[in-house]
């Protein structure tokens with residue numbers, strides 16, 4: 001039986017949880033609070049630092065540097081310096097600004113992941129009203145490599161979870177408003193995607209809620225977190241079948257990763273986002289550890305700033 005235990009504080013919107021092998025830490029963010037978190041399972045210690053006053057959509061380590069992160073602040077992709085211990089963060093460099101067109105000035109960055117080649121994939125979404133309704137069709141998906149940014153898709157609702165299967169040359173991508181998972185042929189070497197297909201829709205599989213976070217295991221199967229329905233869906237993309245559903249103790253399940261040295265523990269973030277105007281009760285916003293999953297996950301990857309190891313960040 002899977003054992004589910006909470007870790008740490010209740011965040012407003014915990015998300016983009018990432019396992020960093022180099023520091024044996026989990027990094028994640030509280031998006032609206034613009035705060036980066038680090039959790040070290042070995043010592044059970046959590047540290048955090050406020051980054052700015054714009055939504056912090058993600059913060060992933062830069063390869064070879066334990067104190068540099070590529071992060072999304074508002075519509076800007078930036079490099080941060082944080083030692084993981086103190087509460088002081090320096091915003092060193094702006095890598096690029098996305099959705100710079102005046103029609104998209106109120107957009108913000110949202111879902112993101114670093115691929116196995118060290119390239120950042122990151123998407124945007126339109127503004128949300130006070131009820132959390134998002135203006136549809138304003139988002140895009142970009143990739144960022146060696147400091148340069150390419151747009152791959154537009155007309156996205158809420159750009160969210162991403163996962164890469166290098167062996168089968170596939171990329172999986174969630175548009176929360178679709179709502180479901182798209183599959184692409186993925187050329188990791190060149191950072192190109194093609195042949196977009198609707199892989200899995202919540203409607204077709206009769207699943208409640210909206211898809212948000214995504215990760216992949218060593219067998220090439222997907223783990224999708226669902227907003228509003230307290231669930232994680234384990235899905236086989238080759239057969240197009242749901243393998244199992246895990247029920248979580250809180251409804252807004254935002255992001256998921258495999259972690260620890262053996263990559264056999266699932267770490268999951270949640271949010272206190274309102275449902276029908278009501279903020280869910282405790283333990284909404286907690287991060288959770290799921291043990292006894294009996295499956296190993298794919299590792300997390302760090303952003304490669306430059307090709308060589310001497311990365312001048």
Ligand SMILES: O=C(O)[C@H](O)[C@@H](O)[C@H](O)[C@H](O)CO
Pocket residue numbers: 013014015016031110111132158160176212213254255271273
């Ligand atoms: O991406 C996430 O993990 C968070 O859940 C949010 O960014 C939501 O997607 C967004 O607020 C839409 O409700």
